[in-house]
Amino acid sequence: MESLHAKNSKAADKTVFENSLKSNDTEEKIDIYFYRPIGLRIALFCQKVGLTPNAVTIISIFFGVAAGILFYYPSLSINFIGMLSLMFANSLDSADGQLARLTNNKSRFGRILDGFAGDFWFASIHIAICLRSMNEGWSAAIWVLGILAGVSHMVQSAMADYYRNVHLFFIKGTSGSELDNSKDLQAEYDRLTWSNNAWMKFVLKGYLNYTKMQERFSPKLQRLLEVIRADFSNGLPASLIKDFREQNKPLMKYTNIVQFNTRVIFLFLWLIIDYAWIYFFFDLFILNPILIYMCNRQEKVSTHFYNRINEYKA
Structure with missing residues (x-):
């Protein structure tokens, strides 16, 4: 029979693992059973040696960009190394957030850096696929598809x-969410000066534009959030x-589909069959319709709860 010590140890490990997650509602199965356990081990190692979450994020950029470079070569063995490199980059991307939550070392700059890390990975991948495709006979028009x-x-x-942060905002409040709004960010940006805070002002400007874009795509959700913040x-x-949780949780599967795991599974498939350029069409004609559906569904949920809240207030 399992000893009491072993049971307590397993329970403690489970608690540490769960504390390293944002929320089971927003986690994907592949992440729960693969990337998050690996990320936790990396996070615990980094905690032991004193690496910060931002340092882990920067390391992930090197592995993600290296993966893109390796996808340039029409060799399956080299591509396979690239796949492993990209998977390790994503494990590091998981680890930086888990490390931040375990050590309570969270910062807006860290969130911004984490978001841009993935952009660096995939910029490298898109450039590599474009160059590879031109070597295979495509014209420069492939760059239009890539962009x-x-x-x-x-x-x-x-x-x-x-949408994930909105879901966390509703079920956990501000302490469990990383939800920002452009009004507060603009006020913070205006308080900074170029003479004393040039770097942070530059970074915040990019993040402000990013947040404004998110808000433009979700006008009815913004109306709902405005009422909640006010009342x-x-x-x-x-x-x-x-x-809200019951109605909004089903939408989380669409946020997962357009994120890392689904796109990378199909990217690896196109690389294996040596048709890497299909990835661009997959992004444009499969994932974009899912994005549109996801946004429309979220707007409907937002309208429903806007009306519910007004009824509650009355």
């Missing part, structure tokens, strides 16, 4: 991340939180 797919990817990732600053009633 359009890259812009699509950025919007897909931005909105998926935003429920101490939190929503439990009944509304429960109702």
Whole structure:
């Protein structure tokens, strides 16, 4: 029989693992069973040796960009090394957030850096696929596809991340969410001066534009958030939180589809069959319709709860 010590140890490990997650609602199965356990081991090692979450994020950029470079070569063995490199980069990307939550070393700059890390990975991948395709006989027109797919990817990732943070904002409040709004960011940006805070002002400007883009794609959600911030600053009633979670949780699967795992599974498939350029069409004509559906569904949920909250206030 299992000893009491072993049971307690397993329970403690489970607690540490769960504390390293944002929320089971927003986690994907592949992450829960593969990337998050690996990320936790990396996070615990980094904690032991004194590496910060931002340092882990920067290391992930090197592995992600290296993966893109390795995808340039029409050799499956080299591509396979690139696949492993990209998977390790994503494990590091998981680890930086887990390390931040375990050590309570969270910062807005860290979130910004983490978001841009993935953009560096996939910029490298798109450039490599374009160059590889031209070597295989494509004209320079492949760059149009690559750029359009890259812009699509950025919007897909931005909105998926935003909707996840909105979900966490509703079920956990500000302490469990990384949800920002352009009004507060603009005020913070205006307080900084170029003479004393040039770097942070530059970074915040990029993040401000990023947040404004997320808000433009979700006008009805913004209306709902405005009411909540104005009238429920101490939190929503439990009944509304429960109702929101039940209706909004099914949308989380769409945020997962347009994020890392699905796109990378298909990217690896196209590389294996030596048709890497299909990845651009997949991004444009499969993931973009899912993005549109996801945004429309979220707007409908937002309208429903806007009406519910007004009824509750009345």
